[in-house]
Amino acid sequence: MPGPAAPPDLRARARQSGSTVARRVLDQPLRRIGIGGAVALLAVTAAFGGLQEQAQDGPEVLAVDAAVEVAPFELTVHRVVWTTDLPGQYLSEDGNRWVGVVATVRNTSDAGVLGVTLRDALTLTGVDGLVKEPGVLVPGVTSTSIALLEDGSSLSPVQPGLTYEAAFLFEQDGSVAPPTTATVLLQQHTWRKGSLDPTVTWWDPTTALRGELDVREAVSDADEEGDE
């Protein structure tokens, strides 16, 4: 076992001072001081919730047609489809296509939420050639727009107590082959004050569920194109 870590003159002064605690501490080897310090540090974190049980180990598996709670929303992902033509939606370049995640959206909080929060709640990854870059604060690529199935309008604000059927639309480069699978990420938010702004709002999108889903061509749209 190595000797005491403290320099001899310090130990001499500790003996001189007559403090038993100081002498004992300074006589300890470095390793014990290190371990003791680490234990003390961990114990201090308990005051800030360091010993609380971890609520979640990682994202759960997302299943199709199953409603899941991702605060402040309840989302039910139905299917992932792609199409080249959607009325009222405009691709940034001809020849590109839409990858759409069709889902049921409910706002389960007691106040309306703007569409930007919903946009961060459902993102896509594992699809080549998406026109939008992955976000910095949000895992995955966020949608270009969220269109209501019934009237094609952009879903914002999302009012509480209403059930919306919507498509999260992601634009994909037309030179890349249409995807056969896509990984859908669902993020939940936390209701808190901002660090600079005292306004309370939904922050910190954190992935709660992820699922690799099959992607197929939107049949109905293709039929309509054939008719025209």
Added chain:
Amino acid sequence: MSTQTVDPTPAAPTTSGTWWRRNRWALVALPVALALALVAAGDRVRTLWWEQDLRQPVTAGEGGTAELHQRVYDGSGGTLPVDVQVRLDGVADATVLPEDMELPTGTRAVRVDLTLSADPDVVLTGCSVAVRDASGTRYEYVASGWGALQSPMPCVPEDAPGPWPPLGDLEDALTDPDALPRPATWSVSPVVVVPDGVEIADVVVWWQKPRYVLLEAAR
């Protein structure tokens, strides 16, 4: 207190002397610290209050000409000088309305005749014009309103507005190489819509709040 009053040397800290004497440096620092605390806490008074309204009038001198010298934000982190002379030639009911203007019921249109002078290289595009009544209520010039499209830059000649504030990458695309240089002195006549029965007491022109040119309307 009287025994050692004049001792300029910073003597080693001792327990001697009164409380005032021992804490003299802290006492000197206290008002400074208080002032700093107030300044630090008041940093938003300027941006959120002082610069949000017209507060510093520049009035006309002899001959009815007001001279404004101000540095305004250019929108890309720097400032631009505004050095301009403004004279009010008159405020009168507009005999000819701007094209397609339809006045709402209970309103009338007044024409504000201004003559301005400035160096041709001074950026003057971002200006606002308003008329006020005796109680200070402000009726602003609206470029696009009541069916009409007037100049978005009411203080410069429409065909020769002079230089623009820096626009970054857009600069080349938006700068008109054929634009005429702005003359040294020019006149503009923006039309302002006011409610019937409002008597115009003065005309105000500003580039950036809180400073503004205040021109009394002749009775």
Added chain:
Amino acid sequence: MSTPDATPAATPDTTPPVPVAPRVRRPTAQTLGAGAAVLAALAVGHVVVTAFPVDERVQASFLRPAVVGEPVELRYARLTAGEPAGSTVLDPDDGSLLATPGVWLTVPLTIEATGQPRALGFAELLGGDGRTYVVFTGGRSWFLPGTAQPGIARYATLRVEVPPEALPGAHLRIGLEQKDQRREDVADIDLGLTQADADAWAADDTPVLAGPQSDEPPEQP
């Protein structure tokens, strides 16, 4: 003047006998007392700040109650809410029709700015069900009246989609700044809606019109 000048030179000579002894200085009762006083002051300050919930009252908006058809005087404008209307289909007068899983509620508003031109930007609906329905300057639930010039009334129609159960007892709040209503006048308009209104509108699919804002009064049907 000459004596103080001499003292600094003399000081070093007197110090050597006590080089180490002052380093292990025990805290005196006075030091401990001062420390305790500082802690006590901090504790009292904390109690004062937290014990009285004044923050919310200091920052609260000045709510100006009103009912439909009655003008409400705000610091920045006089505001009058017209008769609310509703349906399951909204006609925004732009060639499209908007559906909703709930009902559309529209409220015509007349804005007369005071003092200077004002652009009202804040609106929200406090539902009779206790929930808050966001009305934004863009999107489906929408209120964007534009700038009202003093003395020239501006007419704008607010629209918001809500579940029918939010309608009875709903209050509409209108303010100046979209992001910040602290210490500012906010109109609190009781729309006077009943369960009968909610039932009728939820069963109605005749489009309710929410035209663009203007300085001319909307045509009366």
